Amino acid sequence: MIYVIGEKGSPVVKIGFTGGKPSKRLGEIQNGNPATLAVLWAGEGDKTLEGRLHTTFRPYHVRGEWYDFGVFDPVEEVRAAISSISRGVAHAFPVSQLPNCVCGHKRSKHGTDGCSVTGYQEWEDCPCSAYVSSAVLEGVAPISRTPAQRTETKEWAGPTPPEANANREHRWHETIRREIEGMRWPEGASMVPDGWSEPLADRVIWRLLGCEESSRYPGVVLDEILRFKWAHGGSMVPGAYAEDLTDRITARLT
Numbered sequence: 001m002i003y004v005i006g007e008k009g010s011p012v013v014k015i016g017f018t019g020g021k022p023s024k025r026l027g028e029i030q031n032g033n034p035a036t037l038a039v040l041w042a043g044e045g046d047k048t049l050e051g052r053l054h055t056t057f058r059p060y061h062v063r064g065e066w067y068d069f070g071v072f073d074p075v076e077e078v079r080a081a082i083s084s085i086s087r088g089v090a091h092a093f094p095v096s097q098l099p100n101c102v103c104g105h106k107r108s109k110h111g112t113d114g115c116s117v118t119g120y121q122e123w124e125d126c127p128c129s130a131y132v133s134s135a136v137l138e139g140v141a142p143i144s145r146t147p148a149q150r151t152e153t154k155e156w157a158g159p160t161p162p163e164a165n166a167n168r169e170h171r172w173h174e175t176i177r178r179e180i181e182g183m184r185w186p187e188g189a190s191m192v193p194d195g196w197s198e199p200l201a202d203r204v205i206w207r208l209l210g211c212e213e214s215s216r217y218p219g220v221v222l223d224e225i226l227r228f229k230w231a232h233g234g235s236m237v238p239g240a241y242a243e244d245l246t247d248r249i250t251a252r253l254t
Contacts, residue, residue, distance in 0.1 A: 002045030002053070004078050007035040011069040012062065015078060017050035041075045049085065056081050059195045159206035167205045168198075172253060177201040179248045183237060191237055200228045200236070204249065217253060222246040 003022040006013030018025040022042040030037050057077070060067040069077060159167065167173060180200050183191040192200060204224045211220050225242045237245055 001042050002049055002078075002082070003039055004041040004075055005029055005037055006040055006074065008038055008040070010035070011072065011074060013040060013067060013069070013074040014065050015050070015053050015057065015067060015074075016065045017045065017047050041078065043079075043082065045082065049082065052085055053078065053081055056085075159202055163206060164202040167202060167209065170205060170209070172208065173201055173205050175252045176204050176249055179245060179252065180237075182248070183241065183245055191241065196228075196236065200225070203228065208253070214253075218246055218250050221249050 001019075001022055002015070002017055003025060004013050004015055005022070005026055014029060016025070022039045026037060026039050054061075054065070057067050057069075060069055062068050067074070177197050180192050180197040181190065185191055204221055207220045207224050208217060211217060222242060225237050225245055228236050
C-alpha cells in the first residue's frame with residue numbers, strides 16, 4: 001500500500017510503500033521522532049507507483065522519503081497525482097493553485113449538481129450544463145491576435161541544457177522569469193506553478209536570442225507562451241492571459 005505519514009496539520013510528510021499495514025509502518029517511523037505522527041492517507045499501490053510519486057514531487061523533496069509541501073495539502077496532492085498517473089497523464093501540481101471551473105463550481109462543489117469533475121480533472125471537460133468544451137483551458141478569455149500576428153516555428157526542439165544554463169546569465173532572463181511568476185488568476189493564485197516559470201523563461205529567451213528583428217519579438221514570445229502546455233494539451237497561460245504576459249515581457253526587453 002501507498003501511505004502518507006506525517007504530523008497532522010504539517011506540510012512535511014513521508015510518502016512510501018509498505019507490503020503490510022500502514023499502522024505498523026507508522027509505529028516504526030514514530031520511533032525516535034519527537035512529533036506525534038499519524039497515517040494521513042493510505043491507498044492501493046506498489047513500489048512502481050511509489051517511485052513515480054517520488055519523481056513527481058521531487059521539487060518538494062527534503063530528504064529520504066520526506067517531502068515538504070509548504071502551503072499545499074499533501075494528501076490532496078498525492079491523491080491527485082495518483083489519479084493522473086492511473087490515467088496516463090502528467091500531474092499538474094499544486095492542484096490547489098488551479099482555478100475554479102468556469103462553469104462556476106468551486107472545487108468543493110464538483111461532484112454535485114450534475115458535475116462529476118474533481119481535483120486535477122477540473123482541467124478536463126466538465127459535464128455541467130454551463131460548461132463549454134475546453135473553456136477552462138483556452139476559453140477563459142479568447143485569444144484575439146490572428147495567426148499572422150504570431151510567429152510560430154514548426155520544427156521546434158528547444159534549448160539544450162547547456163544553452164539554457166548559459167542563457168540564464170543574460171540580463172533578460174530574470175526579467176522574463178519575474179513577469180511569468182507575476183501572472184495570477186483572478187482569485188490570486190499563481191498561474192504558472194512553482195518550478196515551471198524558469199523552463200518557460202528558458203524557452204522564451206532561447207527564441208528571442210535567435211530572433212534578429214525586434215519587430216518579431218511579440219510574435220515569438222506569444223508563440224512560446226502558448227506552446228508551454230499541460231500534458232492534456234491546454235496552454236498553461238491560456239487565451240488573453242498569454243497576450244497580456246506577452247505585452248508585459250516585450251515592454252521590458254530593452
